[in-house]
Amino acid sequence: MERVEPLTVGAVGCSDVAWRRTLPTFQAHDGIRLVCVAGRDPDRTRRYAERFSCAAEHGYEDLLRRDDVEAVYLSLPGALHAEWVERSLLAGKHVLVEKPYAVDPQEASRLEALAARTGLVLLENYAFVHHPMHDHVRRLVDDGAIGEVRSFSSAFTIPPKPYGDIRYHKELTGGTLxxxxxxxxRAAMLMLDADLEVHAAVMRRERERDAVLSGDALLTTPSGVAVHVEFGMEHGYRARYEIHGSEGGLFVDRVFTPPAGHPPVVTLWRQNHRQEFTLEAADQLALLVGVFHRAVRGREAIGTLGERSLRLSMLTRDVARRAVYFDV
Ligand SMILES: NC(=O)c1ccc[n+]([C@@H]2O[C@H](COP(=O)([O-])OP(=O)(O)OC[C@H]3O[C@@H](n4cnc5c(N)ncnc54)[C@H](OP(=O)(O)O)[C@@H]3O)[C@@H](O)[C@H]2O)c1
Structure with a gap:
């Protein structure tokens, strides 16, 4: 088999997610060679460099100047992403960036246009869309397992974070939405594959830090499928979706961040009949890293993923605009 050169990557930001998830996945991946990490704190950056056996740069610009870095992985607070995506593309680097890559659709479309103009790959890290469990669910729906689709609901909620976490700083992250x-x-977009319109939203906002803590939104597809999404950082952990149809329903848990070894379980019910499908486990982050590697090497197009990122940015803007805010 023809050998494809590993992609040399530099990681910008010594973040928690980089330490726990992304850099270990890079290390284990044949297609990636992590050559450098960059951070603001020299001791912390050195600790990352030692664990991942790579060079350390003190300052993000120094990493962008390196000729041995073909692509960067950005995991900064969300509101800083657009600036560093732009700087990275202008430095000639392909970009894998944590979500959200932009805080509003203007920024998002500017970044998509710049990536197109420079001919570089720009990919936002929504690893869950690459997990095969969703294809399985879609096949069941397409085969008529639940009849005509009537509604979709999904929740991603996490318990509160420590007091100083970036998620409580509106100017750093844009908030929990x-x-x-x-x-x-994004799950509604993936599973319904239709344009969504936002009709209503409520958000609970903390007075003290002016931080949105949680929210609910109601949307529809053009054919009238109702969509309810729930999110936030003040509930127990939930990461699930349900699809209800004219003849039955489907439920899947742990859909957003399943561990690599977790076999997903899909529950299907029709009247009094209930069936469970246990699917094969998959490492969704490794799958996304593979997509990024093949896209940079010109072996696979990322297709509509950029368009989807832009569309998602529009939806979040619409949810924020529609929302009624309750201060708590
Ligand atoms: N895809 C996923 O599954 C997933 C999961 C969790 C988080 N995320 C995303 O990943 C990003 C990072 O999240 P995290 O929880 O890992 O955050 P974090 O641990 O707080 O890391 C953010 C990093 O950004 C850098 N930074 C630069 N300017 C900063 C500033 N003014 N204040 C704080 N940090 C600053 C810091 O690195 P240096 O000091 O080294 O420069 C810091 O370590 C977010 O966009 C988040 O949404 C994605």
Whole structure:
């Protein structure tokens, strides 16, 4: 088999998600060679470099100047992403960026246009869309297992984070809609494959830090399928969706961040008949990293993923505009 050169990657930001998830996945992946990490704190950056056996740069610009870095992985607070995506593309680097890559649709469309103009790959990290469990669910729906689809609901909620977490700083992250709300909205886009319109939303906002803590939104597809999404950082952990149809329903749990070894279970019910399908486990982050590698090497197009990212950015703007805010 023809050998494809590993992609040399530099990681910008010594973040929690990089330490726990992404950099270990890079290390284990044949298609990636992590050559450098960059951070603001020299001791912390050195600790990352030692664990992942790579070079350390003190300052993000120094990493972008390196000739041995073909692509960057950005995991900064969301509101800083657009600036560093832009700087990275202008430095000639392909970009894999944590969600959200932009805080509003203007920023998102500017970034998509720049990636197109420079001919570089820009991919936002929604790993869950690459998990095969969703194809399985879609096949069941397409085969008529639940009849005609009537409604979709999805929740991504997490327990509160420590007091100083970036998610409580509106100016750093844009709030929990852009952190947790994006997941059920992206899931609705993935599973219904239709344009969504936002009709109503409520958000609970903390007075003290002016931080949105949680929210609910109601949307529809053009054919009238109702969509309910729930998100936030003040509930027990939930990461699930349900699809209800004229003859039955489907439920899947742990849909957004399933561990690599977790076999997903899909529950199907029709009248009094109930069936469970246990699917094969998959490492969704490794699958996304593979997509990024093949896209940079010109072996696979990322297709509509950029368009989807832009559309998602429009939906989050619409949810924020429609929302009634309750201060708590
Ligand atoms: N895809 C997923 O499954 C997933 C999961 C969790 C998080 N995320 C996303 O990943 C990103 C990072 O999240 P996280 O929880 O890992 O955050 P985090 O641990 O707080 O890391 C953010 C990093 O950004 C850098 N930074 C630059 N300017 C900063 C500032 N003014 N304040 C704070 N940090 C600053 C810091 O690195 P240096 O000090 O080294 O520069 C910091 O370590 C977010 O966009 C989040 O939405 C994605």
């Amino acid at each position: 852009l952190d947790t709300g994006v997941y059920p909205l």
